[in-house]
Amino acid sequence: MASPNPPSAALLIVDVQEDFCRPNGSLALPGGRELATPINKLLASPGFKLKLAARDFHPRNHVSFASQHEGAVAFTSETTITNPENAAESITKVYHDHCVQGTPGCEIIPEIHTARLDAIINKGTDANLESYSAFGPPFRNPRVRATRLHAMLQDAGITHVFCVGLSYNVCVLHSALDAAELGYTTFVIRDVTASRLDVEGLRATREALERGGVGVVEMGSAELEFARVDR
Numbered sequence: 348m349a350s351p352n353p354p355s356a357a358l359l360i361v362d363v364q365e366d367f368c369r370p371n372g373s374l375a376l377p378g379g380r381e382l383a384t385p386i387n388k389l390l391a392s393p394g395f396k397l398k399l400a401a402r403d404f405h406p407r408n409h410v411s412f413a414s415q416h417e418g419a420v421a422f423t424s425e426t427t428i429t430n431p432e433n434a435a436e437s438i439t440k441v442y443h444d445h446c447v448q449g450t451p452g453c454e455i456i457p458e459i460h461t462a463r464l465d466a467i468i469n470k471g472t473d474a475n476l477e478s479y480s481a482f483g484p485p486f487r488n489p490r491v492r493a494t495r496l497h498a499m500l501q502d503a504g505i506t507h508v509f510c511v512g513l514s515y516n517v518c519v520l521h522s523a524l525d526a527a528e529l530g531y532t533t534f535v536i537r538d539v540t541a542s543r544l545d546v547e548g549l550r551a552t553r554e555a556l557e558r559g560g561v562g563v564v565e566m567g568s569a570e571l572e573f574a575r576v577d578r
């Protein structure tokens with residue numbers, strides 16, 4: 348897979364925020380905070396032309412919060428989130444309140460060397476729209492409220508996108524699938540992600556990534572040699 352020319356690569360760090368990490372996160376994932384060590388190695392690498400972080404950046408009344416729906420239970424209840432330009436297109440799922448703008452839970456964890464980032468992409472900023480992907484809401488027909496991520500990658504001449512962060516099977520998965528769909532050669536560095544998945548869930552997520560044209564690699568993989576990551 349190694350190409351003769353080094354790729355023009357972007358690192359995309361997804362949702363490594365307090366609310367997705369122990370000990371205080373409302374949706375904490377095991378191993379989330381521990382990702383700071385490998386992420387900082389990637390941030391120190393000279394190989395990435397752009398180093399970006401995405402974060403959930405929800406208003407207090409976000410549609411994905413169970414608290415906004417009478418009688419709803421996080422992870423169990425469903426609500427319908429509809430494409431404002433196409434009522435036929437919708438997604439469903441509700442969670443505990445998380446990553447509310449201006450709260451500590453919304454902050455990228457302080458262990459990450461954010462001074463090395465070129466930009467932070469906010470997503471899920473519209474109260475009525477969900478956005479697992481750093482590129483924007485999942486609606487396709489038409490795409491609505493895209494973030495500035497795709498334009499930033501285009502402006503920088505990026506060809507390759509490497510995704511890490513939280514969680515493997517939700518926001519990392521959807522960000523990577525979108526990147527591949529938009530034409531970038533895309534990889535997830537699996538050992539720099541975390542999730543609550545069991546073996547079967549890990550397998551299903553890997554298959555979903557590979558079906559979408561995303562490569563699943565590890566920190567030591569040949570695909571990362573261009574980045575000269577300090578082990």
Ligand SMILES: [Zn+2]
Nearest residue numbers: 403411446471
């Ligand atoms: Zn969210």
